[in-house]
Amino acid sequence: WRNSRPQALYTSSSITSRNKKSFLYGRFEVRARIPLARGSWPAIWTLGNTMEWPSCGEIDIMEYYLIKGVPHILANAAWGGEQRYKAIWDSSTLPLSHFTEPDPDWGSKFHIWRMDWDEQAIKLYLDDVLLNEIPLNKTSNGNLGYYSNPFKQEHYILLNLALGSNGGEPDDTAFPLLYEIDYVRVYQKQ
Template identity: 55%
Template sequence: MKVLITLLLFLPSLSMQTPVSQTQQSDYKLVWSDEFNTDGAPNPDNWTYEKGFVRNHELQWYNTENARCKGGKLIIEAKTDTSKNPIYDPTSSDWKKARPKIGYTSASINTSGKHQWQYGRFEMRARFDVDPGLWPAFWTLGVNGEWPSCGEIDIMEYYRGKVLANIACGTLARYKARWFSNTKALEEFKDKDWAQKFHTWKMDWDEQAISLYVDDQLLNSVKLSELENASKNPVNPFKQPHYILLNLALGGDNGGDPKGTPFPRTFEIDYVRVYQKEPNAIKQ
């Protein structure tokens, strides 16, 4: 999800292959979850908010008010907004300050500083609108290091008619990522009602590999041995704890043009769960 200037490495479709590392559900124990069963703001013991314009030249201003729990689900809502940009500076070339109006609002929440995990099964059941310009994501970042050397895993990312399963590590150039990416167009699911349904997104991550799934269909699998940052003293950003992010972005570098999309639009999350294996569970 965090896309600046990147070096892309596209892998062939892995949906019919066996993942590099596979573990039965019975080997895992639930170590953390949020079921979003209490109406109101997301649980502050679990989540913190990003605010304002944040990354990727995206169009939305992140607000706390755009994330709420209702009826057992977390609802992240994107809306149009003609309010003045509170950081507007007509003399600035900074993309965050050069816009006179906000245009859109949405929400981005994460577990940074509250919960982070090294290895395990990360799972989300969710439904999201797929209109032009929308960019929902369920992803992780490593707790140490500057992006992309901290490591990024996009367990679920959607834009421009396709879902993406991505893993990124650092290169010798600052802010340039090496991407291990796989995509699947919505029509490949062969279900005209796919976007109206809830789907389960899953990552299995252990000392050997990272494997990403939707509805138990493998989308991407990469060995950890391939994921070291390029440097004189290589570090593997996937041998450290990561925290979870949930957000609904608009436009920007990859999201497309939302001008013809009716608003509000939503990203609905039924639950987020983290499982780990014993006795090697690493939870902080």
């Protein structure tokens, strides 16, 4: 509500562990059912605690949005380069049809998004199928990030449902949208 306006037809939502709990490495699991309606942009992601974006590091365990008008599931990581606010991305994108053609009920089911993150790599899964593996020996920041590796620091978790933008123009007939989270679990070695 940064702008003065009499009303908003809809707003985005977010839950974050920022300033509450951060994690360095481990297994992250989220069981969720995501909205697939046009205009929805659900995500499960992390950001590093230090530096500004993208030098802080971003891990997208799951994003769902439109690419050239076609719905996609994404599993990504981003870090800083030589220009401010210009990220280097390691991205895996699959059209939603990859999941819905073999299972027409895919969108009505809960799914498990998982990240296995250790000193060597970030591995991103959907229902135990590896979507992307990012080796950490290639993820060092550029000069703005002091050549540090943003994935060798603690990250906090974000769960959000954005509306519009990459999700496309929202479909008013699809409201209310439900982004249902059954659980969020983080497992770490002692």
